Amino acid sequence: MSVFLRSLGVAHPLIQAPMAGSNTPALVAAVSGAGALGSLGAGYLEPQALLDQAAQIRAATDRPFAINLFVLPDDFSVDEAQVATMRRRLDALMACEGLDVRTELPARWAPRFSDQLAALREARPAVASFAFDVLDQAQVRELQASGIRVVGTATSVAEARAWAERGADAVCVQGAEAGGHRGTFLHPAEEAMVGLFALVPLTVAAVDVPVIAAGGIMDGRGMRAAELLGADASQLGTAFLACPESAAADAWKRDLPQAQDHRIGTIYSFSGRAAQGLRNRFVEAMQPFAAELPPYPILNALTAPLRRAAAAAGRGDLLSEWCGQSATRVRPMLAAELVRVLVEEYATARCTPA
Numbered sequence: 001m002s003v004f005l006r007s008l009g010v011a012h013p014l015i016q017a018p019m020a021g022s023n024t025p026a027l028v029a030a031v032s033g034a035g036a037l038g039s040l041g042a043g044y045l046e047p048q049a050l051l052d053q054a055a056q057i058r059a060a061t062d063r064p065f066a067i068n069l070f071v072l073p074d075d076f077s078v079d080e081a082q083v084a085t086m087r088r089r090l091d092a093l094m095a096c097e098g099l100d101v102r103t104e105l106p107a108r109w110a111p112r113f114s115d116q117l118a119a120l121r122e123a124r125p126a127v128a129s130f131a132f133d134v135l136d137q138a139q140v141r142e143l144q145a146s147g148i149r150v151v152g153t154a155t156s157v158a159e160a161r162a163w164a165e166r167g168a169d170a171v172c173v174q175g176a177e178a179g180g181h182r183g184t185f186l187h188p189a190e191e192a193m194v195g196l197f198a199l200v201p202l203t204v205a206a207v208d209v210p211v212i213a214a215g216g217i218m219d220g221r222g223m224r225a226a227e228l229l230g231a232d233a234s235q236l237g238t239a240f241l242a243c244p245e246s247a248a249a250d251a252w253k254r255d256l257p258q259a260q261d262h263r264i265g266t267i268y269s270f271s272g273r274a275a276q277g278l279r280n281r282f283v284e285a286m287q288p289f290a291a292e293l294p295p296y297p298i299l300n301a302l303t304a305p306l307r308r309a310a311a312a313a314g315r316g317d318l319l320s321e322w323c324g325q326s327a328t329r330v331r332p333m334l335a336a337e338l339v340r341v342l343v344e345e346y347a348t349a350r351c352t353p354a
């Protein structure tokens, strides 16, 4: 039973993780409609698209849902020479791999965060969650004054404290097992790879707000284990990637069940920021240039045409196949059915003596 989610009228202690670029309004609505909390990862969306997708969710369900953003500056400084070198390398790789596209300079490297935040407030989801940095207290209060609960992502106890001090309603701790980008903001990412078994009880002891557990949880047993460690709810991302409602490319969905745990690790070369996924051909090809990668979101924008073309060509080996360490345990089924199975497994685990 989740204190945080119950207070919103959400029946089950289960959150579908925001997955920018891979989630859809249909996925979020299906999860929320099934009695868990669906989350729309809107980090890559321009403000109007965020509003449109929130409206699509509302048209499909009247249940609470979350919207998630990456906390970033509005503008980014760019090393032009580094960008030119990277474009040459990516273009050469695409030519060599037979992908008929080339890099291009985007109009903006990423949507303006302050505009996204204003759109989120207008969309008024029940929950707003954030990763990559911490909001200031005034921003947290403003959201709460609009009736929106605030959840901050933390990868260490210090980051969890930072969110709690800013007034967040709950903290989502992201263990080293987790798929996708690391939320780390106070430390170098490689210094904040704390496993979930350590991070949950440490954080529960350190902050007074509910702690949500994320990373490697794929079934109801895992949800129960997180609860026994003190978590108020579980947030699952990879588990929902293979659902038909997820926008993950078919090749990516196909590769997940075969992923070997030791081939899943931290990757910088798709986006310029630490993210966990399958170490595939692209990652190996970029290895020699590891010290010269443009930072996030510059590299993320530069690799976008390659990732789109790879998805269209069914080339999983060139795609950013983000996933957590338990990826092989995905179950391709409708999201509402997956919620039902997870909740049933969780109920069974609760009734089984340890």
Ligand SMILES: Cc1cc2nc3c(=O)[nH]c(=O)nc-3n(C[C@H](O)[C@H](O)[C@H](O)COP(=O)(O)O)c2cc1C
Binding pocket: 017, 018, 019, 020, 022, 041, 042, 043, 068, 069, 130, 131, 153, 174, 177, 178, 179, 180, 181, 183, 214, 215, 216, 217, 235, 236, 237, 238, 239, 241, 322, 323, 324, 325, 326
């Ligand atoms: C494909 C993918 C995309 C993700 N995108 C986001 C995102 O947009 N915002 C965010 O806060 N977390 C994001 N995450 C991280 C999740 O919130 C969560 O920490 C993670 O999925 C938990 O680990 P698991 O994938 O093993 O369940 C993403 C994870 C995945 C797998």
